[in-house]
Amino acid sequence: QAKARGGGCWHFYSQQMFDAFQDRLALEQDLKLALSLQQFDLHLQPKIRLADRKLVGLEALLRWQSPSRGLVPPDEFISVLEYAQLMIPVGYWVIEQGFSLMAGLRQAGLGDLQLAINLSPAQLTDPGLPVVLEQLLQKYQLNAADFEFELTESMLAKNLTETINSMQRLKAQGFALAIDDFGTGYSSLSYLRQLPVDTIKIDKSFVFGMLDNQADYDIITSTIAMVRKLGLQVVAEGVETQAQAKSLLQHQCDQGQGYLFARPIPAANLVQTLTENINQLQQWR
Ligand code: C2E
Ligand code: MG
Ligand code: MG
Ligand code: MG
Numbered sequence: 001q002a003k004a005r006g007g008g009c010w011h012f013y014s015q016q017m018f019d020a021f022q023d024r025l026a027l028e029q030d031l032k033l034a035l036s037l038q039q040f041d042l043h044l045q046p047k048i049r050l051a052d053r054k055l056v057g058l059e060a061l062l063r064w065q066s067p068s069r070g071l072v073p074p075d076e077f078i079s080v081l082e083y084a085q086l087m088i089p090v091g092y093w094v095i096e097q098g099f100s101l102m103a104g105l106r107q108a109g110l111g112d113l114q115l116a117i118n119l120s121p122a123q124l125t126d127p128g129l130p131v132v133l134e135q136l137l138q139k140y141q142l143n144a145a146d147f148e149f150e151l152t153e154s155m156l157a158k159n160l161t162e163t164i165n166s167m168q169r170l171k172a173q174g175f176a177l178a179i180d181d182f183g184t185g186y187s188s189l190s191y192l193r194q195l196p197v198d199t200i201k202i203d204k205s206f207v208f209g210m211l212d213n214q215a216d217y218d219i220i221t222s223t224i225a226m227v228r229k230l231g232l233q234v235v236a237e238g239v240e241t242q243a244q245a246k247s248l249l250q251h252q253c254d255q256g257q258g259y260l261f262a263r264p265i266p267a268a269n270l271v272q273t274l275t276e277n278i279n280q281l282q283q284w285r
Contacts, residue, residue: 028084030066031077035090039065042097043264046274046281047116047235047257050249053282055274057114059150059257060098061264062090082120091123096136098147101267103140108271116148116178121155124166130173144174148199151177153185156195164195171196178235183219192230200227204238207258211243224251 034040040062047057064072081087098117105113123129137144149170155163167177178199179192183206192200202223209216220236227234236248239258248256262281265273274281 024080027077027080030069031064031080031084031086034064034066035086035093039067040090040093041065042094042101042267044101044115044267044270045257045264046262047114047255048261048281050245050253050256055113055278055281056255057116057148058270059116059264060094060101060118062094062118063266078120082122085122087120087122088126091120092132094118095132097267099136099140099142101270102142102146104271105274106142108275110271110274111146114146114148114176116150118150118180121158121163124149124151124155124170125159125162129166130169133170133173133175145176148176148178150180150201152180153182156191157185167196183223189226192227192232197232199233199235201235201237201257202253204236204258207236207238207244207248208240211241211247220248220253221251224248224253228252 041064043061043063044058045061046055047059048054049056062074062078064074064077066072078087081090095117098115102111102113102115105111133144136142151163151167171177176198177196178201179195179197180201181203182200184203200223202220206216206219206223210220211217224234233254235255235257236244236253237257239245239248239256239260241260244258245256245260262277
């Protein structure tokens with residue numbers, strides 16, 4: 001049966017593949033120009049300490065404002081940046097923006113917040129990273145402890161020794177480290193003991209279902225218990241409802257991040273939004 005319409009099928013699929021290939025090439029070309037055309041922007045999402053509802057930090061989330069495509073979310077372009085070897089330069093732009101932003105927050109009297117910055121695997125193991133960070137600390141007169149770098153579990157699968165060495169270098173400089181999207185990768189819990197990390201962020205996919213799905217609930221509660229037993233901080237991402245936040249607090253999850261508290265805020269509005277809404281932000285229940 002397949003053979004009867006074989007020719008047509010083959011042509012159809014190859015045309016589709018060709019179109020996808022061309023779309024992908026065009027995306028890569030646009031991204032190559034995006035940095036010099038200043039089309040990237042940071043949005044900052046608040047992180048809330050659940051026990052006292054205090055705003056304790058922000059996560060920097062990259063956005064691409066493309067004239068032809070509109071505001072493109074990172075899931076649609078980070079992997080392309082990585083593949084096209086553009087993630088290191090774009091990542092340095094994110095880092096410098098983050099430092100400059102923290103200097104601005106300090107001036108506005110919001111200097112006790114910690115900024116979390118996501119790092120791709122190539123950025124973490126880039127030999128230039130520790131030097132650049134040291135220079136930026138000097139330039140903006142900030143402390144390494146003002147920053148936390150978020151790394152995903154999947155990086156550990158590739159080159160564990162090199163990854164751990166790079167992590168240890170950042171820790172030695174005084175930066176905090178977090179494992180992002182915890183639960184979605186393949187790393188076993190026993191890895192956690194070997195890793196120089198401060199924080200575990202439970203992936204939002206488990207939080208979304210935690211009150212409707214027994215398996216997700218069990219994963220959340222046992223992860224919180226285990227992470228706390230190891231003496232690390234635990235953060236839940238993707239908190240969207242009061243009920244989720246209450247349950248997370250009951251199980252002693254340290255921090256929450258999610259639309260319940262705040263959506264990511266454009267960098268240009270950050271100081272104003274935080275100063276005007278800080279009381280509301282800290283009264284979510
Ligand atoms: P992530 O680091 O796990 O960031 C959390 C993501 O969850 C963000 O998506 C955030 O907008 C979204 N989120 C937060 N709260 C909620 C909620 O309550 N409900 C829902 N539905 N979503 C929520 P975003 O900004 O689209 O970023 C996606 C991913 O892109 C990030 O996931 C991170 O892995 C990557 N990324 C973003 N910025 C950077 C960057 O500067 N460098 C690198 N290497 N990766 C980045
Ligand atoms: Mg993250
Ligand atoms: Mg995450
Ligand atoms: Mg994620």
